[in-house]
Amino acid sequence: MPVVTLYADRLRTLVGGGITFQQIVDKLPLLGVHIEEQAGDHVRVEYDPNRPDYSTDYGVARSLRGSFGIETGLPRHDLKGSTFRIEVDPSVKEVRPCISGMLVKGLKLDDETIRQIISMQEDLCNGIGRKRHRLAIGIHNSDVVVPPLTYKAVPSSFRFVPLEHDRELSIEEILSSHPTGRKYGHLVSGHDLYPVITDSKGTVLSFPPIINGNATRVTTSSSNLFVDVTGAKPTVLEDALAIMAEAFWDAGAEVHGIEVLDGAESFQAPDLSPSSMTVPARAVSDLIGLSFKPSAIVSALRRARFNASIVGSRVKVEIPRYRVDILHIVDVAEEVMYGYGFEKLEPDFTFVYTVGSLSPRTHLIEAIRRTAVGVGLQEVMGYSLTSKEVLYDRVHRPSDGAIKVAASKSALFEYLKDMIVPTHLQLLAENVQEAYPQNIFEVAEVFTPDPSAEAGVKEDLHLAVALSDNAASFTDARSVLDTILLKTFAAKATYRRSSLPFLVEGRTAECLLDDRPIGFVGEVDPKVIIGFGLRAPVSVFEISLSSFFDKVAIKERV
């Protein structure tokens, strides 16, 4: 989740109205902002990704001004025009087709303001920009820029002085040796040409989305900026410009749009005019669970920094361009909630009457649990994911048909278990210092590939038992199995000699119910026992419980 640092004196100045820092801090959670760390002079907060306008203290203060009633309705949005032009060359069309931008004039930059702007730029590129894939932002000192600009694609031999360097590097060098080039190079790979923004004197502003040119870098003495945005879709670019423009307006600057010449077409960009939505008062009241008259909705929305007017039983809402999270009426209803004051909402304890029930799976597991505990077994609960070593190698099982997860953060959790017993041997190995006998049971799902299953995997509920003691035998394991089947389900299994690579030949059986195999029983091979670092015999069984689901439905018994 993105974070922003809010300094007390800046916030108090931006909010105004004599509001204290503590009042602000108390209000923040009610706006959906989560406090991470609080000190006397600042607070570090986490904000939700649907409010990229909270990436600066300007954005947070703007909401706070509305919430405290100091400034309500649409925030300033007086975008002026200009003749500053960008010419889009057809060569970028295949590479990174869209560009837009704006001019910021009369900005007073100090260190903290620069930090806030850089933080906003990064958050926007990572968030709505999806790590610069959809959006990259360049901010330049416009005093050294001579329009018209050209946005074109050039070969990798193209050279310029990148930001914070003192000599020219080629695009190829930047992509191979500069950290930013290596990190984001994949966004421009696959083409022979690379996008650059240059001005009429050939000064390179930027090689988006990688890095800016050093010539146009911004310092605390810059007061006029040119902001460029590039990407694949115009709406995302405009979202970013709208958010940034509001911040610059709040910082006291003038913002001018630019002219984009794309082929034969020339248009003014960006379009930051508000959009509108009409919302029935009824929809708001129903969703929140409180009756709102249209006039109450209007005043609440104004506090949330919207404009609103009554049209009969409905409210027409004007939505500022920077609010990229308003997709539907329900989003407007939530804004009414914020504007009204979330803290004023009380729970509605009206409950609808229904009869509860547990799932068949829970009933089945509880039934097994009762008899297994009654037989004297200790329940264990393992993980579904395990390692290849435990599941296959150490028990000499072939691993074809193994289901592996991609890019697991740990090799201990890479394969979905298709059998529980190997994981029990590992569990016993981790418990050699504990008292014996160690008689354990587990009910869990196992997984096998099955192209006919909806998600491509068949899941089967299994019961597995391991008995480890001075003399744990096949008879002990079969006795436990027969007892559990009889006492839980009045079921009797039959047995047929079989073999498994980790069980003693001649002491292994297939377990059958109504002539269908449901599992296996056997004594673990001493070589495998020793391989796991165990010192006592182990006998095991594992059966599928899927045929017993219809046994647990109580309703069919009466």
Add this chain to the structure above:
Amino acid sequence: MSGLSTQTPFHPLEKKALSILLKHKTMELGDLAKESGESIDQVRRVTEWLRTKGYVAVETKSRVLLAAGPEGAFVARSGLPETRLARAVHSRGSAVPLESLARELQMQRSAFNAAVGRARGLGWIEIRKSDAGLLAVPLSVPAPLPAEDLLRKLAESPVDSSLLSSEEKALVGLLSKRPGYIIEREEKVVGVRLVKRPDAAQLEAGEEVVLTSSILQRVASGEVKLSTLDVSSPVPIRMIGKEHPMATFLRSVRETLLSMGFEEVDGPLVQSSFWTFDALFTPQDHPAREMQDTYYLENVKSSVTDQALVDRIKQVHENGWNLGSRGWRYKWSLEEAERSVLRTHTTAITIRYLADHSSELAKVFSLGKVFRNENLDATHLNEFNQIEGIVVEKDGSLRRLMGYLSAFLKGLGFKKVMFQPSYFPYTEPSMEPQVYSEKLGKWLELGGSGVFRPEVTLPMGVKNPVMAWGFGLERLALLYFDANDIRELYSNRLSWVREVPQCP
């Protein structure tokens, strides 16, 4: 009846042990157990009681046991190589070529040569040169050697090295040089020594400890008395069958929802991305869908067969369909939606339930495993249990959700519940519940909740508002069990699972 004693009465087992010790003065614990007919554990307990009462001293000593190794055992049966060689020569009665002798005895060259040398040294044979090579000629008859006697003794049973004579010890020194002859093992021995004589009167028998069916009549008739027992002396704790502590905890969570009229639903742990993310209006480039956070399955694919539903979801994502929404405005891919994942929340199950039942009224919950591609540490697991509750009703609203959720959290034991507004891609409005823990003296955030967006419910055919909440349960379990490290919950350390009481 013995006179009243002002001393502590002896337990019948103590009486038995003391009687034996009076005969031997010092005994090994094992021998005391054998002679008394009691188990070693029982005898250990009894000697400890006697020790605290001041009647015995318990000393642990180490001793070295010597036994015959595999070679030594062979020699004990068949004689040393030199003896076997000499006997073979004497049995022929005349000169024997060394070559054929070596073959007959099947000894290795170096061992054979050594045996020849020793047999000569003992005067049992003589070596003569001949045209056919070296010959062995019998001289005096081989006699048993002390080393063979010793090895026979050691082969019979292990001997305490301190009990050997100095000659025997010297022989051990020589024989140990030959591989496989002698095995040495250090053993700890517990010895019990009588240090205070008990009064004869105290040792009077006449009372039985254990009432058995065979003496039932005799006790009833007064012929046999039952001894008084030391009722506070420790007795063994039994090994029992027991459920896993998490089973107890999760059952109590289920019970709370059951008491509120909720129906449990479950479903597969492996889901398509479609049901885990797309049906929940989570855009395909959302960070939560990245491999760093979600487990995707290799070589496994899902198939979503409801073509009409797929089309609706595609439109919802691309342009909001006919819902009055803007959607996410990007190009939606079926291939991406058909990737299989280990579910990251149980919402995939509950939303499927609503879709299959087109419910107008439902109160449903799911409690099951969810997966996140995480590294494990004291506060994070990659597999954990999530509880999810959903209510669908005509009058569903945010405030009503607050009502249901407060009631549920209070049912779990929290007296104070608070809500903070938040954001999730599939609910609007959204809230994060907070509960006050008396135990920790602080507020805890507990997952998320909200009213499902119409982009989620309407394509499923659900027209009434859907209120939902969900959170992971292991953090609460840590509170329930007074545990600190979340990994302990599933480490299956037997001492933990065995020792957590049924009522923690």
